[in-house]
Amino acid sequence: MMKVAVVVWIVVGASLAGCAMVAVLAIPALADQGMQLIPRAVLAGFVVAIPLSFLIARKIARQSVR
Known part of the structure; x- marks a missing residue:
């Protein structure tokens, strides 16, 4: 999930x-x-994007498990 969060954070x-x-x-x-x-x-x-990227990565991870 960390790799996804980093990619999302960049965007x-x-x-x-x-x-x-x-x-x-x-x-x-x-x-x-x-x-x-x-x-x-x-x-x-960029600082505000850090927690947002973790939230988005968590949602992506939940959808990919299904």
Whole structure:
């Protein structure tokens, strides 16, 4: 299950990081501080993806057992 979780984490983390980066760039008040906020937003996206990837991997493992 760990291998599946890592693969899912890469995909989900990249998606969340991209959404967070777009949010920083789309909000004019935050875009001015983009050099500081973009790395933080990307890191937050990958960190949030860790528990989500384990949940998704667990659901995939349950379906593959049947």
